[in-house]
Amino acid sequence: MGWDQMRPLLEQGTIDTLYMVGWSTLIAALGGLPLGILLVLTDRGGLLANTVVNKVLGAVVNVGRSLPFIIMMVALIPFTRWVVGTAFGPTAAIVPLAIGAIPFFARLVETSVREVDHGLVEAAQAMGGGTWTVVLKVLLPQSLASLVAGLTTTVIALIGYSAMAGAVGGGGLGTLALTYGHQRFETDFMYIILAVIVVIVTIVQLLGDGVVRLLTRRKRTG
Amino acid sequence: MITTTDLTKVYHSRGREVTALDGVNLHVRPGEVFGVIGQSGAGKSTLIRCVNLLERPTSGTVTVDGTDLTALAGRGKRAGRPLREARTRIGMIFQHFNLLSARTVQGNIELPLEILGLTRRERARKALDLLDLVGLADKARAYPTQLSGGQKQRVGIARALAGDPKVLLSDEATSALDPETTRSVLQLLRDLNRQLGLTVLLITHEMDVVKTVCDSAALMRDGRIVESGVVSDLLATPGSTLAAELFPLTGTAGTGRTLVDITFHGGSAGRPVISQLARDHDIDVSILGAAMDTVGDAQVGRMRIELPGRPEDNDRALAFLRAQGLTVEIPGAAATPGVALSKEGA
Numbered sequence: 001m002g003w004d005q006m007r008p009l010l011e012q013g014t015i016d017t018l019y020m021v022g023w024s025t026l027i028a029a030l031g032g033l034p035l036g037i038l039l040v041l042t043d044r045g046g047l048l049a050n051t052v053v054n055k056v057l058g059a060v061v062n063v064g065r066s067l068p069f070i071i072m073m074v075a076l077i078p079f080t081r082w083v084v085g086t087a088f089g090p091t092a093a094i095v096p097l098a099i100g101a102i103p104f105f106a107r108l109v110e111t112s113v114r115e116v117d118h119g120l121v122e123a124a125q126a127m128g129g130g131t132w133t134v135v136l137k138v139l140l141p142q143s144l145a146s147l148v149a150g151l152t153t154t155v156i157a158l159i160g161y162s163a164m165a166g167a168v169g170g171g172g173l174g175t176l177a178l179t180y181g182h183q184r185f186e187t188d189f190m191y192i193i194l195a196v197i198v199v200i201v202t203i204v205q206l207l208g209d210g211v212v213r214l215l216t217r218r219k220r221t222g
Numbered sequence: 223m224i225t226t227t228d229l230t231k232v233y234h235s236r237g238r239e240v241t242a243l244d245g246v247n248l249h250v251r252p253g254e255v256f257g258v259i260g261q262s263g264a265g266k267s268t269l270i271r272c273v274n275l276l277e278r279p280t281s282g283t284v285t286v287d288g289t290d291l292t293a294l295a296g297r298g299k300r301a302g303r304p305l306r307e308a309r310t311r312i313g314m315i316f317q318h319f320n321l322l323s324a325r326t327v328q329g330n331i332e333l334p335l336e337i338l339g340l341t342r343r344e345r346a347r348k349a350l351d352l353l354d355l356v357g358l359a360d361k362a363r364a365y366p367t368q369l370s371g372g373q374k375q376r377v378g379i380a381r382a383l384a385g386d387p388k389v390l391l392s393d394e395a396t397s398a399l400d401p402e403t404t405r406s407v408l409q410l411l412r413d414l415n416r417q418l419g420l421t422v423l424l425i426t427h428e429m430d431v432v433k434t435v436c437d438s439a440a441l442m443r444d445g446r447i448v449e450s451g452v453v454s455d456l457l458a459t460p461g462s463t464l465a466a467e468l469f470p471l472t473g474t475a476g477t478g479r480t481l482v483d484i485t486f487h488g489g490s491a492g493r494p495v496i497s498q499l500a501r502d503h504d505i506d507v508s509i510l511g512a513a514m515d516t517v518g519d520a521q522v523g524r525m526r527i528e529l530p531g532r533p534e535d536n537d538r539a540l541a542f543l544r545a546q547g548l549t550v551e552i553p554g555a556a557a558t559p560g561v562a563l564s565k566e567g568a
Contacts (some may be wrong), residue, residue, distance in 0.1 A: 007327060047300070048300070115318070117318075119318055119320040120322060122276055122316075122320065123314070123316065123320035123381075124333070124337075125275055125276060125301065126276060126312070126314040126391075127309065127310065127314075127334040127337050127384075127385070128306040128307060128308075128309040128310035128332075128334070128337050128385070128518060129306070129337050129379075130299070130300075130301065130303075130340075133336075133337055137322075137333060137336065138322065140321060141322065141324040141325070142323065142324050144324065147291050173278065189496070209282055
């Protein structure tokens with residue numbers, strides 16, 4: 001298998017992977033952020049303390065976190081078909097990827113937000129701030145760097161999951177590695193695909209670290 | 223300005239009940255600096271947090287500037303709009319400053335103004351005015367981590383004043399600061415109290431804070447106020463625990479001798495009373511301990527002296543001291559006629 005054959009395959013596979021990871025990250029962020037914040041707010045002693053809601057949310061997140069992704073992906077096939085009309089291809093893979101990443105990111109958000117000093121929350125309340133003020137002006141800005149770090153971890157986990165999505169015909173670099181490397185014994189091509197995945201992960205991690213450093217340095221040196 | 227009636231707070235933790243406040247009646251008059259002092263665990267932190275309802279009292283009422291906050295709070299756990307609006311008119315500063323590290327100094331002061339719904343331009347102008355007031359006009363763009371503890375607390379004070387409050391609550395605001403910074407922050411509070419007519423309720427475990435800035439004080443123990451009043455009156459009250467703690471005296475009497483604690487206040491502080499006593503009554507006076515300080519602009523002091531002979535042998539000397547307008551106590555003689563006598567004398 002020559003480079004001329006590999007190149008278009010690699011390009012398409014990379015685009016598909018970025019497409020799946022990009023959309024599922026966006027959905028995971030939109031779903032996980034409020035979920036993570038709610039987990040903190042509804043906890044005992046929280047601003048919206050509500051044991052029942054907290055326990056239910058916690059249980060949902062735990063179930064989502066404990067299912068092996070590959071099993072969840074298969075189990076979600078009917079739902080995926082209902083949402084996007086098909087269970088195959090990169091677009092279909094976004095559904096289980098996003099659903100798997102929401103609870104993952106939610107836990108990371110929860111940890112980050114919980115680390116904000118309660119004194120700051122109290123100060124905002126003493127000024128007459130309500131729950132929205134506390135969330136938008138205290139909890140989120142104060143945990144921003146940590147949230148970005150969590151999002152980076154989520155993106156990288158999603159890159160890993162997206163390769164797994166290849167097993168059920170999700171497309172992207174994962175499918176490529178499985179069909180050519182595993183089924184057609186094109187070992188060299190498989191290693192090249194792995195290298196591409198490693199490069200993507202490294203770039204994401206460096207970008208994430210860069211943003212985190214920017215956000216924390218601003219506080220120290222202004 | 224601030225009145226609490228029968229304020230009670232009971233915490234439930236793991237089936238046990240802990241009474242943090244046990245029927246506290248506090249009365250802070252407009253324009254005064256009122257200090258609540260007590261050891262940790264005495265309930266003073268719970269008390270100040272009940273004043274702006276950060277902590278919901280189990281029973282009792284809190285009235286600030288004529289508004290019954292406990293009635294505003296309603297039954298729900300969350301703070302409704304009326305309570306939140308009332309809170310914008312009560313400033314609060316904290317032991318650990320509680321500044322947002324993600325915001326500049328100016329941004330921190332603008333936070334309460336954002337809550338009040340001011341425009342960007344109004345916020346900036348007000349924030350810079352307040353920074354000027356606390357002497358940090360050049361730090362507007364700095365981040366809190368770049369400031370010293372004293373500067374951070376000044377930012378905290380500027381932030382607390384953003385809503386033009388009539389009342390400022392200070393929760394151990396100087397406890398994390400060194401003695402010199404403490405003095406300058408207390409001086410700032412004193413100045414604001416005078417310039418703006420700001421009523422200040424502060425809690426502290428440091429007697430020095432009470433001595434330096436407080437007009438009135440209350441001593442808290444086990445969730446109750448055991449003593450309270452105007453500081454200079456308390457000092458003139460024989461047997462006052464607060465006075466004894468403000469000016470601690472040590473030293474014990476030899477057998478057959480009399481210990482006398484004298485409190486000087488007002489004009490008597492400047493007169494040579496002891497040498498007069500020794501000369502006119504031909505008594506050898508030993509001074510065992512003394513403490514002098516300025517409390518609320520008046521020179522105040524306490525002194526423990528030892529006289530030869532038992533208390534009943536010293537009636538004339540004690541009468542002389544009382545005639546000088548001093549508060550005279552005989553410590554460690556609670557049940558003896560000597561103390562009853564000295565109380566009559568006061």
